[in-house]
Amino acid sequence: MTEARPDHITSINTTFVVEGYNTSMKWNRWVKRLEVAFKVFNTANDMKACYLLHYMGSDSYDTLCNKVAPSLPEDMEYKEIVELMDKYYNPAPLEIAEAFRFHSRKQHDGESIQEYLHGLQKLAINCNSRIFEDSIKESVCLWAKFKKNTKQVTGNEESRFG
Structure with missing residues (x-):
């Protein structure tokens, strides 16, 4: 049965x-x-x-x-x-080469700030940077294509990228 x-x-x-x-x-x-x-x-x-x-x-x-x-x-x-x-x-990645790639990354035409940040975070994984978020903030401020994106990043000191 x-x-x-x-x-x-x-x-x-x-x-x-x-x-x-x-x-x-x-x-x-x-x-x-x-x-x-x-x-x-x-x-x-x-x-x-x-x-x-x-x-x-x-x-x-x-x-x-x-x-x-x-x-x-x-x-x-x-x-x-x-x-x-x-x-x-x-x-083991060469830290200096990874840091160079990270700091050379620029925002591409048509790329949103979120996509740009994601690209930076992906590159920063191998940088062994103790100041990871500061480096991302600095790169966004230096390379963001539009002033509103830069203001968005620097406007809030407490913001964390995630």
Whole structure:
């Protein structure tokens, strides 16, 4: 005899399936999503490296093999693999180059102040600036195309960009 299920109950996929990594993605964000899948599927710690090696894709696997040769990736711990690949895909940015990009950013024609601020915030991530908000304020004041945008930024000392 089959029990009828209420309409509001849905089935949940119990097969571990994760989008494979490709180099157009940010490595660290992909790893975070993989770790969420580990929690969802209650993955045992000794299996995490296996899943990582499987889902990282052939290009990343080849890169890993080249980096650890003559050792084998299969003999590595999950954390070791993640750290090694993180160093490869996310090398420490050159702070001076990032600061130059940040300070060179100008507001584009037709770009709203919000879009401009978003672009500055994205560039400032790698600047390691202790005065992040002051740098953004300074850049907006220097490069904003319209005086009303500059007044909007400097008019309220307590405003925070977010």
